[in-house]
Amino acid sequence: MKTMVIKVGGALLGCEAGVERLFSTLKALGQSGWQAVLVHGGGVLVEQQLSANGFLSEKKNGLRVTPEEQMSVVAGALAGSANTQLVAAAVAAGLVPVGLSLADGGMTQAEVLDPDLGAVGKVSVGQPALLEQLLGLGMLPIISSIAVSDQGQRLNVNADQAATVVCQLLGAELTLLSDVSGVLDGKGQLIPNLDPALVDELTRQGVIEGGMKVKVDAALEAARSINNRVLVASWRYPEQLAALVKGEPVGTQVHPC
């Protein structure tokens, strides 16, 4: 059976209709012969909870600087609040979810990405067995972007990078769903196709930046390793989700070359 990794960004969690639409889409994908794995972020929630705990937070090149003393709040927001909110919505939609983090079953290996960023992780492919077993049982893995290093340190991983590694792990297709309809050009128009050369040019022009730069780089890396296009689309638009179920390209297609 074909497998699709779908990644959703944190803004989804604040949109009840969006969450409902997402899970009806996952159900429809299952009925169309797809096995799905959901990877989620929760950047908005992380920011709210850090601020509620009196912490200031900043991002560098789209990645959150995560001092060790903030890690419990970050893990609580992503692996706790966000993950269980999605698990609950999946149950309500009649699916059988299993809430996980990147550390479970050895699915990924992680190390500190850059000591200047604190407890931020870089993940690589580990053991696929747990996810394969869950998919074989017809269950829906819902994975937060918290990882653990070999030394046992909890690490905060950008969720687009997390989704790329899960896609590589399973040789699955990848769809990154954000709050924008895809990658937009300097005039706000959707770019239907991107390749590495165009990404370089748009990055030089400052059109692709911040979180979108991290997302597009993650999409390019995934596209190269599965030798297939990766989609960047939105959970906001029902017509994009419907097209996704039909197997039609939606949003921006990121090509490996």
Ligand SMILES: Nc1ncnc2c1ncn2[C@@H]1O[C@H](COP(=O)(O)OP(=O)(O)O)[C@@H](O)[C@H]1O
């Ligand atoms: N060229 C671009 N096209 C679309 N969005 C862009 C672009 N450059 C920067 N962005 C910003 O990137 C955001 C999406 O990245 P991010 O916030 O990390 O999303 P998510 O939380 O869904 O992963 C958009 O909401 C937009 O503000």
Ligand SMILES: CC(=O)N[C@@H](CCC(=O)OP(=O)(O)O)C(=O)O
């Ligand atoms: C290191 C790093 O940047 N971690 C992210 C993890 C969550 C995330 O990526 O959420 P979105 O998909 O909603 O952006 C963060 O702390 O915001």
